[in-house]
Amino acid sequence: MTGRGQRVTTAHGTDRMLWEDGSRARSEVFGLLFERHAKAIYNYCFRQTGSWAAAEDLVSVVFLEAWRRRRDVNLHQDSALPWLYGVATNVCRNSLRSTRRHRAALRRITDQLTEPDPADDVASRVDDERRMGEILGAIRMLPRREQEVLGLVVWSGLDYAAAAAALGVPVGTVRSRLSRARARLSGHLNLPALEEAP
Amino acid sequence: MTDLTPPPERDLGLERRSAIRAVLSTEESQHRPVVPVLAAAAVVAVVGGAAVAVPALTDDRQPPTGGSGPGLTTTTTTTTTTTARPTTLQTPPPRPTVGQSNGTVDPKDWPTITPKPSRPPEQTCRAMLADYRTSPSGSPVRTFADAPVKASLTGRWGTSMIFAENGRWVGCDTAGYRFNHGSIRAPAAAAPPAVTDNDAFAVSQYAQSETWQPNSDWYHFYWAAGVLPDGVAKISYTFPDGGTEQAKVTGRFWLMQHAPDEPLQEGVPEGDPIKVTLSRSDGSVIRTFSLRWGEQTCAHINHGC
Numbered sequence: 175m176t177g178r179g180q181r182v183t184t185a186h187g188t189d190r191m192l193w194e195d196g197s198r199a200r201s202e203v204f205g206l207l208f209e210r211h212a213k214a215i216y217n218y219c220f221r222q223t224g225s226w227a228a229a230e231d232l233v234s235v236v237f238l239e240a241w242r243r244r245r246d247v248n249l250h251q252d253s254a255l256p257w258l259y260g261v262a263t264n265v266c267r268n269s270l271r272s273t274r275r276h277r278a279a280l281r282r283i284t285d286q287l288t289e290p291d292p293a294d295d296v297a298s299r300v301d302d303e304r305r306m307g308e309i310l311g312a313i314r315m316l317p318r319r320e321q322e323v324l325g326l327v328v329w330s331g332l333d334y335a336a337a338a339a340a341l342g343v344p345v346g347t348v349r350s351r352l353s354r355a356r357a358r359l360s361g362h363l364n365l366p367a368l369e370e371a372p
Numbered sequence: 373m374t375d376l377t378p379p380p381e382r383d384l385g386l387e388r389r390s391a392i393r394a395v396l397s398t399e400e401s402q403h404r405p406v407v408p409v410l411a412a413a414a415v416v417a418v419v420g421g422a423a424v425a426v427p428a429l430t431d432d433r434q435p436p437t438g439g440s441g442p443g444l445t446t447t448t449t450t451t452t453t454t455t456a457r458p459t460t461l462q463t464p465p466p467r468p469t470v471g472q473s474n475g476t477v478d479p480k481d482w483p484t485i486t487p488k489p490s491r492p493p494e495q496t497c498r499a500m501l502a503d504y505r506t507s508p509s510g511s512p513v514r515t516f517a518d519a520p521v522k523a524s525l526t527g528r529w530g531t532s533m534i535f536a537e538n539g540r541w542v543g544c545d546t547a548g549y550r551f552n553h554g555s556i557r558a559p560a561a562a563a564p565p566a567v568t569d570n571d572a573f574a575v576s577q578y579a580q581s582e583t584w585q586p587n588s589d590w591y592h593f594y595w596a597a598g599v600l601p602d603g604v605a606k607i608s609y610t611f612p613d614g615g616t617e618q619a620k621v622t623g624r625f626w627l628m629q630h631a632p633d634e635p636l637q638e639g640v641p642e643g644d645p646i647k648v649t650l651s652r653s654d655g656s657v658i659r660t661f662s663l664r665w666g667e668q669t670c671a672h673i674n675h676g677c
Contacts, residue, residue, distance in 0.1 A: 205393050205396060208392065208396060212389060216382070216384045217381040217382065220378075226382070230385075233392070241396055264508065270667075279395050282391075282398075283388070283391045286387075286395075287387055288387070299382075302379035302380075305378070305379050313376065315584075318552070318676070319552075328376075329378055
């Protein structure tokens with residue numbers, strides 16, 4: 175999985191260095207952050223919805239929403255990714271409302287797309303969606319908040335502090351939600367990478 | 373044992389990636405306020421079921437919380453997009469496929485959810501409000517935990533309540549609370565909405581079950597709350613199943629619940645839109661209108677529909 179929620183350093187430095195670089199236009203900085211984190215957010219949205227098509231729309235909405243709220247960006251350990259995960263969590267939770275708010279921009283994005291996906295890619299995407307649908311069905315008995323912690327910590331690889339920053343809750347709350355989720359699923363479902371979580 | 377390892381990650385297509393970037397780069401000009409900041413009355417925040425006049429927001433004055441709250445629309449907006457009738461979003465929490473071999477969970481293996489103990493409705497709502505910090509648009513919710521109850525309506529699945537103080541109100545419903553699905557509407561000003569403000573009559577709709585187990589029967593449940601518009605004495609709702617409910621009016625507040633007896637069938641379209649009729653005290657109809665599925669049928673803020 176990508177998107178560990180840890181410090182990210184690239185050719186342009188950390189997210190904080192990028193964000194605080196006064197020589198760049200805000201829109202340029204945001205574009206670079208998009209390039210940096212689009213894949214992580216795209217896959218997070220897929221794991222929330224079980225649909226690649228929905229995830230494509232939602233990743234657009236997440237960054238449109240993040241742009242709208244860019245004055246509130248909250249960098250965690252010099253990374254904007256936990257904050258973006260937080261925006262994505264809310265967008266996926268209220269996908270209908272979020273999509274409605276940005277429908278004009280989404281239309282402009284769709285209008286620019288011309289190439290259909292190759293057939294073999296379509297087949298594997300369908301396989302992915304079937305698999306993810308089964309997984310989402312299996313964890314549906316968890317309260318939404320526990321599902322979200324599961325998605326951030328276990329599937330997206332955030333540490334507890336980054337997940338707490340994403341959700342705007344104390345670290346102890348993340349820990350207890352994950353613990354409860356694990357207890358509920360224990361003996362029934364095999365959680366990947368849970369043991370690796372800090 | 374079901375393996376919860378998701379499929380491998382994919383990258384966003386190059387074409388879509390560049391399309392998103394292109395649109396993001398134009399958003400700055402798109403999002404400039406269309407009305408002056410001082411023209412406060414020109415902007416209406418549709419918050420839950422009520423319309424509240426608020427100052428226009430520039431990009432620098434957006435609500436502080438992340439996420440997606442109710443939309444901001446200007447009163448000068450005249451276009452109304454017809455929302456396609458939702459399918460999956462309006463159905464109950466999807467049930468896992470039962471009895472297949474592809475990693476699904478057999479009902480007998482389904483972990484039992486321990487429901488929260490029942491409590492008196494007011495206590496339940498106060499606890500829910502105390503647990504919920506702010507609405508998606510940044511309005512404080514927790515502060516209503518100690519506000520007086522202004523209206524209450526009990527039905528099959530629970531009790532809907534209105535709490536109000538300092539010129540603002542909030543709605544709360546206890547249905548599903550024991551399974552972490554009680555619902556809260558966004559706080560709003562306790563001012564009468566316009567009779568033409570359809571959003572002020574938006575309902576919360578989501579599925580209820582006695583046990584919230586995937587193989588149990590699920591039922592549609594609707595509730596709505598608000599402040600009476602000037603001149604309106606009665607509010608009635610007509611639902612796709614044919615049922616009609618009269619809102620219970622208490623002072624200047626009103627509450628409505630609808631709980632069909634028949635379990636819902638997955639994959640069955642919602643049917644006709646929900647109709648709302650506003651009447652005067654003599655029974656004469658002021659107006660009748662339909663709610664837009666999805667846009668005006670998911671009025672709560674603390675979970676999905």
